[in-house]
Amino acid sequence: MPSDGPATDFEAHRPTLKGLAYRMLGTVSEADDVVQDAYLRWHNADRPSIDNPRAWLSTVVSRLCLDRWKEARHRRETYVGPWLPEPLVADAAGPDADEALARDVHFALMLALERLSPLERAAFLLHDVFELDFTQVAAALQRSETACRQLARRARLNVQSARPRFETNPAQGEKLSAAFFRASRAGDTDALSRLLADDVRLHADGGGVRAAALRVIHGADRVSRMFAGLARKRNQPPRWRRAVTVNGLPGWLTVEADGFLQATAVACRDGRITEIYVIRNPAKLDHLAHHVPDSICDTPNGRDDS
Numbered sequence: 001m002p003s004d005g006p007a008t009d010f011e012a013h014r015p016t017l018k019g020l021a022y023r024m025l026g027t028v029s030e031a032d033d034v035v036q037d038a039y040l041r042w043h044n045a046d047r048p049s050i051d052n053p054r055a056w057l058s059t060v061v062s063r064l065c066l067d068r069w070k071e072a073r074h075r076r077e078t079y080v081g082p083w084l085p086e087p088l089v090a091d092a093a094g095p096d097a098d099e100a101l102a103r104d105v106h107f108a109l110m111l112a113l114e115r116l117s118p119l120e121r122a123a124f125l126l127h128d129v130f131e132l133d134f135t136q137v138a139a140a141l142q143r144s145e146t147a148c149r150q151l152a153r154r155a156r157l158n159v160q161s162a163r164p165r166f167e168t169n170p171a172q173g174e175k176l177s178a179a180f181f182r183a184s185r186a187g188d189t190d191a192l193s194r195l196l197a198d199d200v201r202l203h204a205d206g207g208g209v210r211a212a213a214l215r216v217i218h219g220a221d222r223v224s225r226m227f228a229g230l231a232r233k234r235n236q237p238p239r240w241r242r243a244v245t246v247n248g249l250p251g252w253l254t255v256e257a258d259g260f261l262q263a264t265a266v267a268c269r270d271g272r273i274t275e276i277y278v279i280r281n282p283a284k285l286d287h288l289a290h291h292v293p294d295s296i297c298d299t300p301n302g303r304d305d306s
Contacts, residue, residue: 006039006042006043006047007039007043009042009047009053010039010042010043010057013053013054013057014035015101016054016058016130017034017035017038017057017058017061018031018032018035018101019101019104019105019130020058020061020062020065020125020126020129020130021034021035021061021064021065022085022088022101022105023105023109023110023113023121023125023129024061024062024065024066024069024118024121024122024125025065025068025069025072026072026085026086026110026113026114027072027085027086027284028086028088028287029086029287030068030072034061034064034065034068035061037064038057038060038061038064041060042056042057042060052136055132055136055140058126058130058132058136058140059136059139059140062122062125062126062140062141063140065118065122066118066119066122066141069118073118076114079207079208080206080207080208080214081204081205081206081207081208081212081213081214081215082203082204082205082212082213082214082215082216083114083205084107084110084111084203084205084277084279084284085105085107085110085247085284086279086284086285086287087246087247087263087265087277087279087284087285087288088101088105088246088247089244089245089246089253089263089288089291090103090244090245091242091244091245091291103245103248104248105247105248106247106248106249106267107203107247107249107265107267107275107277108267108275109159110247112158112159113125113159115158116154116155116158116159117151119141119143119151120151120152120154120155120158121155122137122140122141122151123137123141123148123151123152123155124151124152124155124156124159126140126141127148127152128152128155128156134148134149134152137152170250172268172271173249173250173266173268174243174250176195176250176266176268176271176272176273177243177250177251177252177265177266178243179191179195180192180195180266180273180276181241181252181264183195183227184227184230184231185231185234185237185238186231187227187228187229187230187231187232188228189224189225189227189228192220192223192224192227192228193220193224195272195273196220196223196224196272196273197220197269197270197272197273197274198219198220199218199219199220199274200218200219200220200223200272200273200274200275200276201216201217201218201223201274201275201276202216202217202223202226202276202278203216203275203276203277203278204217204278204280205277205278205279205280205281205284206280206281207280207281207283207284209280209281209282209283210260210280210281210282211280212278212280213226223276234257235257236257237257238254238255238256238257239254239255239256239257239259239296240254240255240292240293240296241253241254241255242254242291244263244291246263246264246265246277247265247277249265249266249267249277250265250266250268251263251264251265251266251277252264253288253291253292255292255296260280260282260285261282261285261288261289261292262278262279262280262285263278263279263285263288264276264277264278264279265277
């Protein structure tokens, strides 16, 4: 069957390529830029000579991401406070272009990938996640097959050791998320003590722009006390809230009282919350503004109820 042209051929691979670029870089805007650059190279390539378009495009995206990693690594090293990837949201209220990816890329995986070298990250993703054989991985990374096998093996061990056990019942996860929202906003330490695992961890990413803990907070008592303190300081509830899935986890989007957008997600195990992820850095949330209804009035990076 004849091709409808380079754009049509490329679009069939776009979700896979964006997934690869996002896992490599952790940012939505850069992933989109990389995919667009890959399309330009695809458009100008001798396409009839390409036997495996998916492998060819994955190779291009991998190399483009590796080219960007030096700058990205510098930004990570100078980042203020805990770093979290830009959140991807699946909203039950309507379809979203990134919905499938949002449900598939847990924060735990992204943070585990962040601890790998760029080459380890690329080898692991290309082989273990996107199922390229090591001949193709070697061509993409311009390393020997043996070296790529070693890179992927080291990465695999790190990722497997870092990956926690998540709640497998979505309904229970959503119930825990809703209960945690109420308890944390009210500063109800008794309710929080029932919801939080003893070894719970709170990751709050403000990027030095908005107030957030400068280190990961460990333990149910410390996390409960922190939310109780925040509740005492708040004078107003969020202006808007919607339950969503954030990087595969139950959570919510809010427009806070100061008008800024915020994304929160929780991971659960054995009926308790084990990880809390709060993204407050406005630069990481701009791409989610379309989730806020048009009936909400514009404010700095969020919206107010009409």
